Amino acid sequence: MTSQRADAPRADAETASRPSPLLVDVLICGSPDRGDDGAAPAAARILGAELPNGVRLRIVGQLDIDDLLDIPTGAAVVVVDAATGLRPGRVVSLPLDRLSVSGQPVRPRSSHALAFPEVVGLAELIRGHPIRGRIVAVGAVDFALGGALSERVGAAIPALVEAVRVAIEQLRTDSRARAQG
């Protein structure tokens, strides 16, 4: 699923016909049919209805290197995921480069084959520059197939949504400032 909010029409004919530049790519990880792994998709259902201009939301399931290579140059990324290593229901927002350090206790659950820092690191190497962005994660406890969100993670969804909103706004502002030189 992909959704993007276009810029509102402007009086200037040239700018009105030009698509909004993508400022922030929001990557939703996890699976709604695996208990707390559905936390990010649950947040996406709320976020998808109110995306600000220049923000795209993509449901990626398991984060793949290609997902990060698809981020347009100049745009930032917010990765939203459930994680182990956190108290269930606790929401954290970290710069991506904080996860590139070995030993970081927050471990997203959605990347089966490679560790999250490896996925990010490989994408950065191939892109040739660091990826600007944050991971917003919620501590999760139950990943059973067919299960619903656990009580604590379900109760944390509003906080997760709010943390994603804050991350989007920070990065969107930053992207705009960079675009304006």
Added chain:
Amino acid sequence: MPTVGPRASAPTDRSPEMHDTDTTVTSNGDLAVDIAGLTRVEGEGSLRLKVKDGVVEQARLEIFEAPRYFERLVVGRTPDEVIDIVARICGICPVAYQMTAVHAFEHGLGIEIDPAVRALRRLLYCGEWIESHALHVYLLHLPDFLGYASALELARDERVTVEAGLSLKKAGNRIVELIGGRAIHPVSVQVGGFSRSFRRSEIAVLREPLTAALEVALQTVELVAGLDTPRFERAGRLVALRHPSEYPMNEGRIVSSDGLDLASTDWRHEFSEQQVGWSNALQSRDHAGRPYLLGPMARITLSGEHLHPTAASALARTGLAGEIAVNPYRSIVARAVELVDATAEALDLIEAYEPPADPGRPWTPGPASAAWATEAPRGLIFHAYELDDRGLVAHAQIVPPTSQNQAAIEADLAAFAPSVLHLPREAATLRIEQLIRSYDPCISCATHFLDLSVEAVR
């Protein structure tokens, strides 16, 4: 792709970042490796290995998958629901689970599919093989041979090499995404065919990336054939499907290196699953209690003459066919040869593709006994289902390759461990982990995350 070689300091300098290594090797020939498990949905694993006075006291591979969970989950479901559910068992090889289930149901219900549907399914399976093998060869296994702790470290020094692997993986992804409907957990396969047909022009878009991928796959064989490989000869039984005219994938008879030959529906005539005390996963053995090994080594050994001519030539150039049959460390070569095979075959299928006249044949639900085996990227996978009078699943058995390989891996670890006693601690650990990674991508990715802890042997 440039030639790559091991780091000057390989392989003993890689452990500090990868693990807090706590393997113990003493001067009197004792070795204790305790690799604790990692939380992982598809392939949680750990290793406990103890060698005392040069004698292996314990070699246990613990894998915490939950096949019974899915087997219970599909009860009461229709065959088409089962096909979607079993795809969720693994993020790396969902097609294998789908293919095995759909073939089982169609065989049990007497449904004949359009030949073009068969070709499309084989193409879809080729996509998964390419994706899975590229991932394993380049991102999980190659770093071991070159002395790197991870694919990321390897990429820092050998970016072009890793990019080549990623391009191969992407080519496989494109096949699965197009035909399966999405790259992970595809949704288009259904009993009787596919949920939709494909025009020639849709399939043709795969030609260009696969043509490029074939070149990379051929270079991959050269690359991995030149890797310095530990010497090890296992003596165990190899088992794979064998087809009269094709390299085994969707169908064939179950054969072994010691003369077994039975229908793919009859896996239970020779093998059974057993509970062991140290693992949540069932282990499969033959009825005599013997372990057996599945996967690329077995397939090439038992069906090598049916490799695509391009892959057969690549294998011949390596001169390693004989060693592939006995040395698990050479499985990386076997996988590379199968990368060539799957890519070349995919191109042939694309060239010959004609849209199926009947992409989804109608069928009538009803009672049936359904069973089938196919070849997942990491080995033979068997499914059996009982359908009740309403056509709903009353009983299911799903036997993944990982659980079948467990006992063989433990036997091989026990045979190999004494040979690393003379090595420094970290090198010994690396060799053991490298051996585990030789068998199975799910276990391999788990072991990349495992923490090692000391257990002194007294």
